Amino acid sequence: MPEYTAVPMSATLAADEALARRRRAGERVLPMASGEIGLPVLPALRDRLAAAADENAYGPVPGSEALRTAAAGYWARRGLAVDPGLVVAGPGSKPLLFALLLALGGDVVVPVPSWVSYAAHARLAGARPLPVPIRPGEGGVPDPERLREAVTAARAAGRDPRTVVVTVPDNPTGTVASPGTLRRLAAAARELDLVIVSDEIYGDLYFDTPAPAGSPARHAPERTVVTTGLTKNLAVGGWRTGVARLPDSDTGRALHTRLVSVASQIWSSPPAPVQAAAAYAFGEPPEITERIAAGRRLHGAVARAVAGRFTAAGALLAPVRATCYLYPDFEPLRDRLARTHGVEGGEDLARFLGERHGIGVLPAGAFGEQGQLLRIRAATSRLYGDSDAQRTAALQAPDPLALPWIRQAVEWVGDALSDLTGARPHPHRHSTAPARQF
Amino acid sequence: MPEYTAVPMSATLAADEALARRRRAGERVLPMASGEIGLPVLPALRDRLAAAADENAYGPVPGSEALRTAAAGYWARRGLAVDPGLVVAGPGSKPLLFALLLALGGDVVVPVPSWVSYAAHARLAGARPLPVPIRPGEGGVPDPERLREAVTAARAAGRDPRTVVVTVPDNPTGTVASPGTLRRLAAAARELDLVIVSDEIYGDLYFDTPAPAGSPARHAPERTVVTTGLTKNLAVGGWRTGVARLPDSDTGRALHTRLVSVASQIWSSPPAPVQAAAAYAFGEPPEITERIAAGRRLHGAVARAVAGRFTAAGALLAPVRATCYLYPDFEPLRDRLARTHGVEGGEDLARFLGERHGIGVLPAGAFGEQGQLLRIRAATSRLYGDSDAQRTAALQAPDPLALPWIRQAVEWVGDALSDLTGARPHPHRHSTAPARQF
Known part of the structure; x- marks a missing residue:
């Protein structure tokens, strides 16, 4: 006799919809919760x-x-x-x-x-x-x-x-x-x-x-x-x-x-x-192969740049070799995060980044890990631009990080992490910058 | 502990694929097993x-x-x-x-x-x-x-x-x-x-x-x-x-x-x-409403014409009022079918029509009924033509039954039923007709 099997809404899709609601309400958000690839169709x-x-x-x-x-x-x-x-x-x-x-x-x-x-x-x-x-x-x-x-x-x-x-x-x-x-x-x-x-x-x-x-x-x-x-x-x-x-x-x-x-x-x-x-x-005709290669280069460049901000902030991170995901562990900062922000687990981390900085990430608990771990997953695949023109430019750029909108997104993460770790504690740094929405 | 739950392949899709294989092998088949609608997209x-x-x-x-x-x-x-x-x-x-x-x-x-x-x-x-x-x-x-x-x-x-x-x-x-x-x-x-x-x-x-x-x-x-x-x-x-x-x-x-x-x-x-x-x-803009209405008229006309062949053959059939399905019951012919063809249930009926006449139908057992019932389901929604031109003509025809390819399909069913009931016992009547494949 089957009882209803309670499964949660897919955490990635739920987080995406929550970010979309905030965006529609006029908030500035940096969507790093789901690994949807923010690029146009070839x-x-x-x-x-x-x-x-x-x-x-x-x-x-x-x-x-x-x-x-x-x-x-x-x-x-x-x-x-x-x-x-x-x-x-x-x-x-x-x-x-x-x-x-x-x-x-x-x-x-x-x-x-x-x-x-x-x-x-x-x-x-x-x-x-x-x-x-x-x-x-x-x-x-x-x-x-x-x-x-x-x-x-x-x-x-x-x-x-x-x-x-x-x-x-x-x-x-x-x-x-x-x-x-x-x-x-x-x-x-x-x-x-x-x-x-x-x-x-x-x-x-x-x-x-x-x-x-x-x-x-x-x-x-x-x-x-x-x-x-x-x-x-x-x-x-x-x-x-x-x-x-x-x-x-x-x-x-x-x-x-x-x-x-x-x-x-x-x-x-x-x-x-x-x-x-x-x-x-x-x-896989040549135009498809080229497009896959261009995506791979872009994902690698941006993932590594954002990874640099996490390691600079003191988080542990495995070498970045694939996908568009970072899975930083803030365990070395446990005492400081608890003391300065009351952050004691993955949910707290995700809430801090989301509510205070508009950055959507998922806590490690969404992936079956224990709640007290100071781990989150950050997806970098939607930092490529607000329009298809920007995204196409990102795909074609020899150095995507030289593009202002991508540099700005990476800085947004860096600033939020500085606030988190106390290196430069001013939240809402971006609130006076030109509105930028994904 | 879940054992693997044995479900059968969808009977309609399985029958469709079997008919498609026979057709590729050069056989002439009349596909009445699945209710796929054989009409082009508007x-x-x-x-x-x-x-x-x-x-x-x-x-x-x-x-x-x-x-x-x-x-x-x-x-x-x-x-x-x-x-x-x-x-x-x-x-x-x-x-x-x-x-x-x-x-x-x-x-x-x-x-x-x-x-x-x-x-x-x-x-x-x-x-x-x-x-x-x-x-x-x-x-x-x-x-x-x-x-x-x-x-x-x-x-x-x-x-x-x-x-x-x-x-x-x-x-x-x-x-x-x-x-x-x-x-x-x-x-x-x-x-x-x-x-x-x-x-x-x-x-x-x-x-x-x-x-x-x-x-x-x-x-x-x-x-x-x-x-x-x-x-x-x-x-x-x-x-x-x-x-x-x-x-x-x-x-x-x-x-x-x-x-x-x-x-x-x-x-x-x-x-x-x-x-x-x-x-x-x-x-539902007007062109959609018109197209739905045209489909409804075509389905009704052809379903009723085929229904007439089943009732003429002596099968019981409810009045045809909707869909593209007929569900004839050959119970009144039980003795005759058993005696002349060894047909004693729905599977036998489907096999007779399929193997001897190339007409794909499903036995009532596929729908949860008991195997000895002399019932089959026949779908009439793929009798509208071999090409998009024929199918479009069928949709537009004031009298679809006047179109030769539709009349021929209806006769194909009628002839098979005549053979089944002994009224005119010659199988393969269509084998010398021009090849017609759906």
Whole structure:
């Protein structure tokens, strides 16, 4: 008898809507709560969607052959060749992740910290999330040793974990698990007979190397599902498109049947015009590749500049290598923050930055961490401008930080942190500056 | 500990894909298994989607204010005024129906027969469907007296039914519950404290009267959720767009909070470019109203012509008043069908028509009925032509049955039924006719 499963509103989407309300009320806000990519659609990609506007048939549940073939090519170019028959497209990678948990059954290991929706997905699927901490600096992947212990203990207690979800590169920490950790994770999953669901939506936002970030699918190909989409690399989150790559194994083929059945009952098929545009994008013609590279450069430059402000303020921060997220830890400043501002945990930090400085960030508690930790997640992907003209200029700039609106946003963060740490305690510094709203 | 919940692939989508495979293999098939509307997109509507192709932001989880306001206007014009704040848009009414069951919790009463996905949704939400038969000729609404008995017995047995799903007008029977039945259903739901989820996706396909079909929301406004979309009236199923109208009551407002949370975790927001087009469509400017009316006339004319072939063959059929579905019952021919063709149930009937005549229909078992019943569902919405030119001509024709391709499709059904009933037993009559494929 199912009681209603209480899941919270997605913290990122809730924070975004709260910021939008404040903005409409005339307040100046710096939106760093959600990782929505504040960039316009590449015109060539937009034109593909427009050209497909008369496509009104459902088509196959797992997506068109053109889209699945293009997605298979995208993965093949990243060392993960796959039969298009094992690709399943959906209206976003979020619904695919949820449907995968429904199709897999059993309980689900989630990293701590991890993206706001994995635990909610597990609960909505009738499962219980089994939290396992990451190794320091290697977010998104549960520490393989602690994974072994937790799964063994859970099974001894009568629970039935069958899946471990990982994020490579990681949201919220912006870090990337090392090949060694991925290898050990894969070995542990094999030993424990767990399916790995690897969310690789940030796979193209890995800054310093042309090589892709690692994937557990290299180490445990028979049991790893990979998901991705065009939300981060091409900024079309609002279009809702994602793809899953199922393993070429008996496990993968059985899961394919069940996943397609679940998809047929929940969403029928991905939106047809979006499928046509997504097939073009996953095909990666030169203009798409260039645009993805430009986004990567911009995200890297701005994330690192903002990271500099956090470390200058005395927060701990892992080296910035991927995504558009910073996950600073203010633990070294605990005494001072408590004394000067009564800030004693992640919620206090987020409230201080939000109410006093109009900067929206999320407390670490939104990602499954304990409330007393002085950690927040700050997303830098919406600091690129107020208009499409500014955002396009940011994409094209050799040095985005030389653009006044971006420099101003970085300073806004720096000033707020100075106020927080007492280095320069005057709030509302920006209140007399020209109104700037995102 | 959740075992994997085995749900079948959506029977309509599975049958469609099987027919598509046969067609690709060069076979001639008449696709009457799914109710996909085989008509092109209205050009003005297509243009709205194309013009919104650069909309790439998520926007609010329940959909844009423009879309929710337009949907509220659509309902107001049908006597169901609602605050746009109680409207929730999603990527199809199917995901909304599923999310509603997740948000409501408890077990779910479903009519017998009913659409293939309600029972699957209940199971995926961790609930059990509680089947209650309809009154003859009033499909989509469980017989109110039997609803009382079933819910009372289920509660006595420790189960917790909280919701009853209804379909007005109905799929699969193509019938419309009478106002009296809707009133008694509403009274029973109030007495039993059940929420009514009323799927009104066929609300604009009610043939003979300008008045809308009834809705339980008129009789139990405090507890009725209404869902609809643009899949049937404007033939854009592949776009994936739907809306839910929540009751203006404490129940409705609490449900709204939970539904939006579930939506935020499963699909984030409906596809943004589709939202823009849907806002235009729900606004119902004259060209949209005319197109909906033309579709209604075409569906009515063709459904009735095909119905005539079923009744001429000796099947029982309720008067055709809405949708694009026929639900003939061959019980009067049971002895003859068993003797001449070994046909003893719905599956046998569907197999006979499919394998011997290339006509795809679904057995009543797909809708929760017992296998030995000699009932099938035949959808007539894809008999309008092989090309957009033919389909547009069908929409515009004063007498669609005068068009050769539609007449031929109706004759194809008639000939197959003649073969079935022995009136003219030669199969493959069409095998020498010019190839015609849908």
